Amino acid sequence: MRLRMGTVVAVIAIALAAGAPAAVAGSGGHGKAQKVFVVCKHGCKYATIHGAVKAVTDGTDSVIKVRPGVYHEGVTLVGHKYDGLSFVGASGDPHDAVFDGRQAKLNGTNQVAQNGIDATNVNNLTIQSLWARRFQTNGFFVHGDNGTTNCKGFLMKNDLASFNRSYGLFAKRCIGGRITQSTGWGHGDSAIYIGETPPQAQPRWTQIDHDKAYENVLGYSGTNSKYVNIHDSEFFNNGAGVVPNTLDSELFQPNANGIIKNNKIFWNNFNYFLPNSPVKTVSGGLGHIGNATINYPTGVGVILFGSTGWVVKENKIFGNFKWGAAAFSDPFNTSATNENNHFVDNTMGRNGTDTNQFDFFHDGSGKGTCFRGNSSSTFFRASDASHSLAFLYPTCPAPNKGTGSNQGDGASNFTGQVGELAGYVLSDPPCSQQDSWAQHSHPAFEGITPIDTQDFGTCQ
Amino acid sequence: MLVLAFGGGATARLTPKVVQVKDDLYTPVNVGLVKGGSVKWKWVNTIHTHNVRLTKAPAGVVKSNFYSQNSSSPTYTFTRKFTKVGKYHFICSIHPTKMQMDVNVHN
Numbered sequence: 001m002r003l004r005m006g007t008v009v010a011v012i013a014i015a016l017a018a019g020a021p022a023a024v025a026g027s028g029g030h031g032k033a034q035k036v037f038v039v040c041k042h043g044c045k046y047a048t049i050h051g052a053v054k055a056v057t058d059g060t061d062s063v064i065k066v067r068p069g070v071y072h073e074g075v076t077l078v079g080h081k082y083d084g085l086s087f088v089g090a091s092g093d094p095h096d097a098v099f100d101g102r103q104a105k106l107n108g109t110n111q112v113a114q115n116g117i118d119a120t121n122v123n124n125l126t127i128q129s130l131w132a133r134r135f136q137t138n139g140f141f142v143h144g145d146n147g148t149t150n151c152k153g154f155l156m157k158n159d160l161a162s163f164n165r166s167y168g169l170f171a172k173r174c175i176g177g178r179i180t181q182s183t184g185w186g187h188g189d190s191a192i193y194i195g196e197t198p199p200q201a202q203p204r205w206t207q208i209d210h211d212k213a214y215e216n217v218l219g220y221s222g223t224n225s226k227y228v229n230i231h232d233s234e235f236f237n238n239g240a241g242v243v244p245n246t247l248d249s250e251l252f253q254p255n256a257n258g259i260i261k262n263n264k265i266f267w268n269n270f271n272y273f274l275p276n277s278p279v280k281t282v283s284g285g286l287g288h289i290g291n292a293t294i295n296y297p298t299g300v301g302v303i304l305f306g307s308t309g310w311v312v313k314e315n316k317i318f319g320n321f322k323w324g325a326a327a328f329s330d331p332f333n334t335s336a337t338n339e340n341n342h343f344v345d346n347t348m349g350r351n352g353t354d355t356n357q358f359d360f361f362h363d364g365s366g367k368g369t370c371f372r373g374n375s376s377s378t379f380f381r382a383s384d385a386s387h388s389l390a391f392l393y394p395t396c397p398a399p400n401k402g403t404g405s406n407q408g409d410g411a412s413n414f415t416g417q418v419g420e421l422a423g424y425v426l427s428d429p430p431c432s433q434q435d436s437w438a439q440h441s442h443p444a445f446e447g448i449t450p451i452d453t454q455d456f457g458t459c460q
Numbered sequence: 461m462l463v464l465a466f467g468g469g470a471t472a473r474l475t476p477k478v479v480q481v482k483d484d485l486y487t488p489v490n491v492g493l494v495k496g497g498s499v500k501w502k503w504v505n506t507i508h509t510h511n512v513r514l515t516k517a518p519a520g521v522v523k524s525n526f527y528s529q530n531s532s533s534p535t536y537t538f539t540r541k542f543t544k545v546g547k548y549h550f551i552c553s554i555h556p557t558k559m560q561m562d563v564n565v566h567n
Contacts (some may be wrong), residue, residue: 076529106529114531120553136533137509143530145513145553166509166532172554189507249484249508251557282532283507 033061038090040067049087049099050075050108059085059122066130068096072104074113074135080150082122089129094160101135101164115141116164121150131160132168139164139184143172153177153204162186166282167193168216173251176204176227183212188282190221190243196251197226203257205229212236215451217272217281217296218243219265223250228258234265237451239281239298241268241320246306246336247286253335256308260315265301266354267319267442267450272298273431274456287332289422295430297421299437300326301356304369306336306406312343317356321437321452323380324348324356328421329365329406337406340368342396347375350443357438362392363408363417370396385409385416392417431459476500476539479561483508484552486561493542493565500539506532513553518546518565530554 037052038044044067046052052064053075059082067090077085089097099116106113116132119125119142132139139161144151151174161168161184168184168191171177175198184191191213194206204227211233213219219235220242222228228244235241242265246254272279273295285293297303299322304310306329317324325343330336349355358380362369364387371377371393379393387409394401403409410416414423427433442450476498480487483506491499501512514526521544528538542548542565552559 078524078527111529112536114529114533114536118530120530136536137529137531141509141530143554145556166507249555249558284505 035062037062037064038067039064041069048108049073053077054108056082056085059083062086063088065090066097067091070098070100072100072102073108074099074101074104074106074116074118076107076115077117077119077122077125079121080123082119082125084124085122086126086128087117087130088126092129092158094129094131094158097129098131098133099135099139100133104135112136115139117141119143121145123152124154126155126157127159128155128157129159131162132164133160133162135164137164138166138170139168141167141170141172142174142177144174149175151175157181160184161191167191169193171206172196173198174206175200176206178207178209179211180207181210185213185215186279187216188280189216190218191216192220194222194225194228196224197228198252199226203227209233214238215270215279217270217279217283219268221245222255222258223247224252224255225258226252226256229261230259230263231261233263235263235301236265236267236448237270238268239270239272239296240300240303241265242301243303243305244307244310245303246330246333248333248335254306254308254337258307258310260302260310260312263315265315265317265320266445267448267452268301269299269319269321269437269450269452271431271434271456271459273429273433274459276455276457286425289426292426292428293430294425295427295433297322297326297425298433299323302326304338304341306330306333306338307341308339310341312341312346314345316347316350317359318348318350319354319442319450320356321434321439322357322424323361324359326361327369328361328363328418329408331407331411331418334406338366338369340399342369343371343374344396345373348377352376354442354445355438355440360393361417361421363411363421364392365403365406365408365411367402367404368397368399369402370394370398372396380420382410382416382420384419387416429459434459478502480504481510481512481552482506484510484555484558486550486552486559489561491561491563493563495545495565495567496541496543497565498539498541499563500537501528503531503534503536505534508532509554510552510559511554512538513551514548515551516547516549518544518548520544521548526550
């Protein structure tokens with residue numbers, strides 16, 4: 001039967017007006033038509049995001065298109081039924097389509113939603129042009145459960161995440177993925193997090209690119225992350241900027257094989273321990289020595305903590321009041337030993353106009369961590385260090401330099417480099433870390449206000 | 461007396477047994493329960509995100525009905541009623557080797 005053109009147009013118009021899932025939105029790239037589920041507050045078939053999720057029978061080529069509005073809900077997806085599903089803000093501006101955690105309901109129930117989108121065992125989920133804010137746990141969270149192949153790839157693009165309690169854009173136990181053109185602020189841990197990457201013989205890398213993270217406890221954190229390329233992004237006004245790390249509380253130690261390249265990492269002097277800080281750390285500390293709590297260090301641009309095979313290259317690192325970049329092992333965890341990390345060709349201190357107190361801190365542990373071609377570098381060496389500057393900061397390559405273990409300089413009695421580090425992270429109260437900062441005003445940069453010019457109260 | 465005894469039993473059944481969810485453990489890890497009783501998992505001082513997932517259960521129990529959200533919030537709780545006798549095994553799927561526990565339900 002042949003339909004008149006007018007009839008076809010009318011049918012399509014009716015389908016669109018109803019917001020019905022309709023095979024009208026083109027192809028997903030392999031010949032299948034997209035199924036589009038349009039969500040809006042009034043006049044669409046789906047008034048809630050959960051309603052649209054419930055209607056999805058096969059994620060492949062399915063798109064949940066969220067029209068402008070503030071949606072007080074969170075959704076969970078479990079299983080490969082949702083592989084390939086996309087959540088997309090319809091306007092393209094993430095400010096318009098908001099998952100708001102305040103009084104947010106989970107999946108249409110009366111439970112309080114803990115996360116904006118929480119996807120378990122879903123491959124190739126896309127979350128694009130959306131904003132997750134003020135959730136009790138995380139903003140957008142994708143992860144694999146048991147096994148190592150349950151989260152193959154994901155895309156978070158042009159998203160915003162703000163003031164979620166722990167993490168903003170969060171991926172765990174995934175194989176590959178990308179977080180791009182996104183911004184996160186106000187998190188009690190990190191804005192961007194990649195963790196527990198399973199070891200892979202032929203690794204699929206995760207790209208973190210063209211992102212911004214500011215005013216978080218940490219800009220980027222990645223516990224036991226691997227094959228992560230962090231590039232062309234900005235990390236500023238955080239407690240610490242970029243922090244790959246190894247912890248024995250998580251699977252797949254250590255964090256390994258990463259690149260931090262061509263980023264701007266500056267002004268990470270957020271003393272969130274101060275009484276009036278708008279952000280509070282969710283961490284009760286990384287552990288204890290005696291009765292003293294080990295807190296995250298602040299005032300640092302890059303921290304490689306128990307890291308293997310990371311390259312920190314061609315970044316601009318400036319205006320961090322403690323250290324521009326630091327590398328150290330965990331003296332209590334042999335799996336968290338720094339090995340073969342290279343700091344090369346970074347521009348430090350903005351030609352002397354916006355310096356880090358010291359450009360580099362290294363505890364001398366492990367093997368092969370080295371430094372080459374970084375502009376106008378300053379290196380911290382404790383007055384009671386037992387190793388020389390040449391030992392602590394060898395020129396690349398230096399495969400045999402270092403103590404050879406997770407015990408850095410002075411680790412046995414908390415003197416030297418390790419003593420300096422321990423004294424800093426054990427500061428009591430923790431807001432007094434700032435007492436050892438080299439504070440100074442910053443020349444203007446990209447119209448950004450340095451967080452250290454704001455008054456968060458007195459450290460007591 | 462009969463009324464009082466009945467009332468006490470009902471109260472016992474209505475009051476859920478509490479399991480604390482911490483970084484990175486459940487406590488206690490073994491819970492005994494009379495059929496019809498409940499368990500309430502309560503997140504306590506967590507930094508890490510945790511969940512509760514039922515992985516082994518008596519026949520006929522729908523495991524996904526015993527899946528909590530992923531949460532690190534200190535105000536989050538998750539409560540479920542157990543209506544079939546038998547052994548239930550739970551894990552945190554984010555920390556599966558460290559966080560495991562059992563609920564044994566009897567008549």
